[in-house]
Amino acid sequence: MTAWRILLVTAAVAGLVCLATSIGRPWAYFTVQSNVMLALYYGWRLVNDRRKPASADVKGAVTLYLLVTCLVNYVSRDLANPLALLAGGGIRRLGNFLLHYVTPVMALVDWTAFDRSRRVRWAAPFAWLGYPLLYGAFVLVASPNLPRRYVYPFLNVERLGRPSRRRRSQRWPPSWCSATLCSASTGSGPNPRTPEPALDPCTTHVPWTDAPSRTAAPPGTGRKQSSRPTRS
Incomplete structure (x- = not known):
């Protein structure tokens, strides 16, 4: 588990470095922000998890944002095909592939394979949706001050037009719902196993057996029986 999370943090940091050196203002992208959360969360767990276990709710939120x-x-x-992102080479394409596919898949594997005993509260998935809503408000408010008015191409109304943007935006809710349901359903963890009650020797039923019991007589109490017949 530790080696897996070291690889996960390494992939996230490598992808962040690739994008930070190849695009302007990378902090404005949801991809970068979600992977920063992943690197901080799992980096903290690698250092402090034994002393203070992390909450399953926080892990669920990070996993959800990566899946989105x-x-x-x-x-x-x-x-x-996701591998098409690597076509042509370059650190930008490598960073996009790491942050869009490698870290999300690894985070999902970690979510389903480890920490199964830590349960997520039933209301946690509703709280997870708060950050994406805040990010949407951020994009709308900060768009005029960004190098690209629309951070993501599928939000560009001027280039695509409103009907095309509407059709593309209709694909987001299924993605959000699928990611939320996947995180919530796979991360609840099994119920703690109830220990079996101890058996009471006074009430426990011992099965009857046909084997004859052979109990040795105490020494000195036995008497030899005569082989001669007794007179009547």
Whole structure:
């Protein structure tokens, strides 16, 4: 588990470095923000998890945001092969592939394979949706001050037009719902196993057996029986 999470943090940091050196203002992207959360969360767990176990609710939120990053990218690219992001090479393409597909898949595996004993509160999935709503408000408010008015191409009304943007935006809710349901359903963890009650020797039924019992007589109490017949 520790080695897996070291690889996960390494992939996230490598992808962040690739994008930070190849695009302007990377902090404005949901992809970068969600992977920063992942690197901070799992980095903290690698250092402090034994002293103070992390909450399953926080892990669920991080996993959800990574799944949304993956699904939105996959749907917005018309379900194209993810490996196509690596075509042509370059650190930007490598960073996009790491942050859009490698870290989300690894986070989902960690969510389903580890920490199964930590349960998520039933209301947690509703709280997880708060950050994406805040991010949407941020994009609308900060758009005029960004190098690209529309952070993501599928939000560009000026280029696509409102009907096309509406059709593309209709693909987001299924992606959000799928990611939320996937995180909530796979992360609840099994119920703690109830220990079996101890058996009471006074009430426990011992099965009857046909085997004859052979109990040795105490020494000195036995008497030899005479082989001669007794006179009547």
